[in-house]
Amino acid sequence: MDLSERKLKILQAIIGDFIRTAEPMGSRTLSKKFDMGLSPATIRNEMSDLEEMGYLTHPHTSAGRVPSDKAYRLYVNDLMEKRTLSEAEKQLIRNKLRSNLSELEKTVQHAARLLSEITMLTAFAITPSQEADKLKGINLLPVDERTVVLMIVAESGKVSNTTVRLKDPYSMESLELLSKSMTYTYKGKALSEVLTLDIIQTFRTDMEALSRLAANIMPNFLGILKRMLDVDLFLDGYSNIFSFPEYNDIDKAKMFLELLNKKEALTKTLMERDDGIMVTIGNENTDDRMQECSLITATYHIDGKLLGKLGVIGPTRMKYDEVISVIEYITENLSESFRLSGGEEQE
């Protein structure tokens, strides 16, 4: 059976109304609310067809019809009109993202918060995986006689550092020498690669003073590398789900929040997603616990290379058009701000 013009109209009406009200719609209500010159009985027949085709369900015999995941998919792909954001909304997004450029993590965290505030959903963001990033330089800077700062610069421009307190005092010469020889040894190697190396093997020196210093520094060096490889996950707007009647059931709310609490699993799920805007609806999600949720994610870029993800999670009944527009605009802006990163355009 084909989706006639009329069927599409009816389906669209049901989906649109359900997204707003969360109430199953009956034939009578539909015929009154959307004046399309058809009697409830006719609509009933059409609805019955639509149900047979898998676009509608009803929770029980005497309830109205509710869109299925398949219907949402159709809606997202074909029926939905793309929302354009108002100038005020755009302004808001631009301002909030501009104001805090200096550090990747903070900016991404802010983006997640912003997204959750605008969409009223639970939002999350992950920083890019730095797997492929390579070491560019290793600096050791004197702070005081027993303290040095170890700073690692990656090719992507990411800089990480830690303060190291040493057991013994050091000389400026050995410090300089160590940083030079570390750079020499590890420059151009991928961060992940260095971590797998046996440091003692790859980095050895005959000078006693130097090797003592190195013994102090090396654990920190590895620690930083590990940290740089970490993908950070930021979540915001937990309590937003309570504004959805589908989560008035305490057990569902609990399940949802527990899902969000499994940060490792969530990070993994996000990292595996396709690039660009990706929408998965209800049963399209592989995770069991997400069968009643929709997930919308998008990709942002850093210097056109490294990819991070940003998105929302909510009930399958969500305002796909609005949410998608907002996510799109935010990721665009986020990529944009990272392009002129370092803040040269800050006021």
Added chain:
Amino acid sequence: MDLSERKLKILQAIIGDFIRTAEPMGSRTLSKKFDMGLSPATIRNEMSDLEEMGYLTHPHTSAGRVPSDKAYRLYVNDLMEKRTLSEAEKQLIRNKLRSNLSELEKTVQHAARLLSEITMLTAFAITPSQEADKLKGINLLPVDERTVVLMIVAESGKVSNTTVRLKDPYSMESLELLSKSMTYTYKGKALSEVLTLDIIQTFRTDMEALSRLAANIMPNFLGILKRMLDVDLFLDGYSNIFSFPEYNDIDKAKMFLELLNKKEALTKTLMERDDGIMVTIGNENTDDRMQECSLITATYHIDGKLLGKLGVIGPTRMKYDEVISVIEYITENLSESFRLSGGEEQE
């Protein structure tokens, strides 16, 4: 009226039982469960006295008695026996805190997570306020011809940096000169103080090349200072509250989670708390929305100076003895790891 030995015993029984089961206790049950050679009627009389004194309440006429906030306070101050952690628990805490020393934020975040996992409550931690911290040095390091790293070292040992991409190429000399003169100008000043200065006024130079470079750097400099002054708040274990029957009411759960979502307010509340272990029970909290919660916080130290806070929030009915022990042990260990910070004792 005075609290006789017998009254104390009864009260303790009720509190102890209620903390475990969340069920109001009746006189009959108490007399059966805790064999203290008294009939229900006698206990009833004692309970009635205790209620008059404000230690017990009734949810309704025909329900058992429930401890009041005042009772919990008495319990925490006098009745409760301090739990000592098992060696296994201690081991767990030590290991988890040891493994990730390199960065303040991450360590604190881990501590919050650990605390929530052990106590099964919602835990939070804030990094110390750096208000009083002073600038020690400002370094500018060349990365490539248009990129430099701006690094700020504070007296506390905290190091922060950002990558700056410049509009124009720079010379090594001007870079060095700028970093020296910035250090000269701002060294010894409090971070917060520098932020209030009119940078253009305090930092001026006659050299054209230098002032152009400075114009690029300064906004980043201020950005970093701002960030260093930020107090980070980490929260963990949101969904733990669902294991408490008192939050089976969806509205209460919502309220609670919304309270946690107000991060600024929460940070402020935490920062204002006294040092050391501090327990506020129910109506002892000033915040309206926390009248049914208890808050336990403790202070950790960084190098014996800067103070951060760590704690849990949960229903007034909580296992004060256990929670307090855990918090104590974690803050102790946290302070400890920051004392030998930099990781020289890492394996």
Added chain:
DNA sequence: GTTAGCACTCACTGATAATGAGTGCTAACA
């Protein structure tokens, strides 16, 4: 001072009935 007895309270449970929005089916209509 302690206890037994008794009337009373009140949340909770389960059964029953009324309500109403909705469906499916059939037969009549254009």
Added chain:
DNA sequence: TGTTAGCACTCATTATCAGTGAGTGCTAAC
């Protein structure tokens, strides 16, 4: 042949009501 009106039926929801049981408060006896 597509559309519509009519009607019986379904079922979640709500209200009502009685029964149950854990608990209290009070009084009088021990």
